[in-house]
Amino acid sequence: KKLDSSQIRAMYLEFFKQHGHTIEPSASLVPKDDPSLLWINSGVATMKKYFDGSVVPKNHRLTSSQKSIRTNDIENVGKTARHHTLFEMLGNFSVGDYFKKEAITWAFELLTSPEWFGWDKEKLYMTVYPEDTDAKKFWQEAGVAPDHLIDMDDNFWDIGQGPSGPDTEIFYDRGEKYDNLAPDDPENYPGGENERYLEVWNIVFSQFNHKPDDTYEPLPRKNIDTGMGLERVVSIFEDAPTNFETDLFMPIIEKTQSLSDGKKYGENAQDDIDFKIIADHARAITFAIGDGALPSNVGRGYVIRRLIRRAIVSGHRLGIKDDFLYQLVPVVGEIMKSYYPEVLEQKDYLEKVIHSEEKRFNETLSDGLQLLGELMDNLKKTNQKTVEGKDAFKLYDTYGFPLEMTKEYLEDAGFSVDETGFKAEMQKQKERARNARGNDKSMGVQRDLLIDIKTPSEYVGYSQLEVDDAKL
Ligand code: ATP
Ligand code: MG
Ligand code: MG
Ligand code: MG
Numbered sequence: 001k002k003l004d005s006s007q008i009r010a011m012y013l014e015f016f017k018q019h020g021h022t023i024e025p026s027a028s029l030v031p032k033d034d035p036s037l038l039w040i041n042s043g044v045a046t047m048k049k050y051f052d053g054s055v056v057p058k059n060h061r062l063t064s065s066q067k068s069i070r071t072n073d074i075e076n077v078g079k080t081a082r083h084h085t086l087f088e089m090l091g092n093f094s095v096g097d098y099f100k101k102e103a104i105t106w107a108f109e110l111l112t113s114p115e116w117f118g119w120d121k122e123k124l125y126m127t128v129y130p131e132d133t134d135a136k137k138f139w140q141e142a143g144v145a146p147d148h149l150i151d152m153d154d155n156f157w158d159i160g161q162g163p164s165g166p167d168t169e170i171f172y173d174r175g176e177k178y179d180n181l182a183p184d185d186p187e188n189y190p191g192g193e194n195e196r197y198l199e200v201w202n203i204v205f206s207q208f209n210h211k212p213d214d215t216y217e218p219l220p221r222k223n224i225d226t227g228m229g230l231e232r233v234v235s236i237f238e239d240a241p242t243n244f245e246t247d248l249f250m251p252i253i254e255k256t257q258s259l260s261d262g263k264k265y266g267e268n269a270q271d272d273i274d275f276k277i278i279a280d281h282a283r284a285i286t287f288a289i290g291d292g293a294l295p296s297n298v299g300r301g302y303v304i305r306r307l308i309r310r311a312i313v314s315g316h317r318l319g320i321k322d323d324f325l326y327q328l329v330p331v332v333g334e335i336m337k338s339y340y341p342e343v344l345e346q347k348d349y350l351e352k353v354i355h356s357e358e359k360r361f362n363e364t365l366s367d368g369l370q371l372l373g374e375l376m377d378n379l380k381k382t383n384q385k386t387v388e389g390k391d392a393f394k395l396y397d398t399y400g401f402p403l404e405m406t407k408e409y410l411e412d413a414g415f416s417v418d419e420t421g422f423k424a425e426m427q428k429q430k431e432r433a434r435n436a437r438g439n440d441k442s443m444g445v446q447r448d449l450l451i452d453i454k455t456p457s458e459y460v461g462y463s464q465l466e467v468d469d470a471k472l
Pocket of ligand 3: 199
């Protein structure tokens with residue numbers, strides 16, 4: 001079936017609308033009234049208020065395509081076929097309304113009915129929690145063969161206390177050409193390490209209350225929460241080797257190609273990783289800044305800064321000489337305009353923010369890379385493997401290299417960083433700044449206030465220790 005990304009998103013929402021769901025808009029990436037979360041990282045993250053009972057939804061059936069950011073996947077980007085920092089999660093939710101039977105039956109109908117996705121059911125594998133006999137029964141009644149149902153011990157969603165329950169995940173068999181493991185490899189099964197089987201959808205049955213005494217009691221009203229990655233679904237429709245060779249990313253890659261020094265996508269594995277990093281991060285920063293976050297040294301801002309700088313280093317490796325990231329904003333806007341017209345509306349602002357951040361980092365990039373090169377040469381000469389904390393700190397403090405980026409760069413070349421040493425240097429700098437502030441009380445107070453405002457809600461790096469934003 002030939003559908004593009006906009007049609008697929010619309011089809012998902014339409015399917016659940018026809019099954020009585022209300023379509024919720026894609027909420028801001030910046031969580032509202034939720035200090036426990038740095039970014040919205042799933043559809044359900046925006047629905048917490050309904051699931052914890054603090055707000056009663058008009059309709060207990062909801063569906064959405066929710067933009068989501070996952071910082072834990074930053075370093076997967078470009079290296080796996082399926083991970084992004086920003087992606088869209090399609091989801092359907094039951095707030096104490098329907099439960100397992102409907103969730104499973106509808107999922108199977110959407111995926112396999114010729115009127116909808118029309119996928120071949122032979123390509124689908126479902127993992128289930130071994131004790132969840134209901135889920136197995138409903139999948140079989142829907143038409144799944146027993147040998148396509150796979151027991152998986154860790155299919156249980158539990159955060160220690162509160163609502164919890166089994167889940168079931170849907171994998172798509174992309175065919176032998178994607179086998180990266182031998183047939184007899186013990187990890188060669190859906191849910192294992194074989195990239196042939198792509199996880200597309202996770203359906204969570206929250207049916208227990210995990211009590212403080214570690215017992216589980218059935219919830220009086222059971223909930224459904226699901227998440228399906230739009231980019232992965234699109235890659236299946238377009239039979240793409242990775243999520244990137246799809247209409248959601250190729251125009252960004254093509255634009256980057258045209259700005260590079262004759263590099264072509266698909267010719268060299270390392271170049272391809274850099275093209276993918278740039279395409280992914282361009283989307284993430286565009287949407288994050290569009291939702292009101294700004295580059296800085298703390299919290300969300302630090303994530304944006306880290307993504308921008310990682311993308312710039314990739315651009316540098318591709319031989320791009322000029323500032324380029326900001327030029328990708330209109331391309332992202334064009335791709336996403338059917339569901340996110342606000343990107344093109346904010347184009348000038350987004351370009352300005354990204355461009356100024358780019359100019360700032362480009363002032364120190366070459367010198368920083370040179371230092372990094374020298375550090376590695378010295379290690380090689382003396383047959384050592386670890387960069388000292390004070391050197392990594394110099395890269396951070398003087399050249400604006402986020403520690404995570406330095407680490408990744410070095411690891412790719414077989415080296416590591418003394419992180420304890422780095423933290424100690426950071427601490428020393430913090431004390432120096434504190435002492436300096438002592439001389440100028442009013443400035444200090446004002447700065448403390450600013451730091452408080454910018455203090456992140458979740459640990460994301462060493463950024464909280466940083467005090468002098470102006471340095472970078
Ligand atoms: P994976 O095992 O592939 O990392 P996950 O189990 O961490 O995925 P879930 O938390 O179950 O993912 O999220 C629900 C769905 O969202 C996944 O089945 C997948 O389709 C999609 N998804 C999750 N993380 C990403 C990501 N970083 N980029 C793109 N899609 C993602
Ligand atoms: Mg994951
Ligand atoms: Mg998974
Ligand atoms: Mg999952």
